[in-house]
Amino acid sequence: MDMRALARPASELLTRARCQASLPITAIRGHKTTARTKRALKIAPHDSFLPDRSPNAPTGDSIIYNPPASEASPLHTPFLFLPPNDPRRSAIVRMRAANEGFVPGSSPTNAQLPPAMKYARRQPRYNLTAKDLEEMRRLRNEDPLKWSVGALAQKFDCSRIIVKIAAPPPESHKKWLKELQERREARWGPRRAKAREERKMRNEMMHRGEL
Known part of the structure; x- marks a missing residue:
């Protein structure tokens, strides 16, 4: 077998590697700072949000209603954009009552409210008297290392903020x-x-x- 035929693929690989290494490296600059990111995201508003500058446009303040591209649900259509005698008002009220069980203007029941959040609620305590505050200041001045803020709060059953305000070191x-x-x-x-x-x-x- 001819050894030159076996050495040819290796020489071709070395030639390709040298060609690829000789290609120039192009650096790509990205948005690495806050200022560049803000400038990149600073997009001009759509024309529908801008005031009408045409000669026949009405003057004065006006409401700009720019709905999204997708069709909104009738349940979320505000009554502000419907005339008072529009039949869609009563239809929307019936639809909301059928889907959510809530009619605008009525007070919701407990079944319609979201579940209560589960977290440790702190009940305010108003159990300290003038005598307790005086005793707290005496202990704090007597031995501030032993009677720290946490120790005094636990002894008098109050918050740490009360101890810091009433008995500073x-x-x-x-x-x-x-x-x-x-x-x-x-x-x-x-x-x-x-x-x-x-x-x-x-x-x-x-x-x-x-x-």
């Missing part, structure tokens, strides 16, 4: 917490410190409405 405890936080941040590396600063900056920008 003493200034010495605030100073100790601040020094503890500074010692903790002093052990951070440059990456963690930079991430913390960027998080603060994003929070401030969010409150200013810049994000």
Whole structure:
């Protein structure tokens, strides 16, 4: 067998690989930023939404009703666009009553309402008196580490917000917490410190409405 016949497919593959590698690479730029995405999605409104500029067009304010391309259900047709003597009004009322069991103007029953959401509801408590608030402040000033916000809320059966408002910690405890936080941040590396600063900056920008 001729060895040149076996070596020919391998040489052809190498030639094709060199040709493909020599082709220029075309870079495709996408919408990688918010500004480019907004500009790409900024589409002009349809002509039906724009005011009529023709010479015979009526002047003054008017209602622009632009329904979708698909045919809407008669159950959702608003009465605003039907004349008072239009027979479709009574037909729509009968259709709604037959399909939903609800006539406009009447109060819905419990069977027609959606199911109640299942979540833990908090009942407000008004069980604290002036004597309880004074005792709460005394315990908080006496030992803020033992009588923390959670411990006081559990003892007096109230919310944490009430404890924070009625019994703030003493200034010495605030100073100790601040020094503890500074010692903790002093052990951070440059990456963690930079991430913390960027998080603060994003929070401030969010409150200013810049994000």
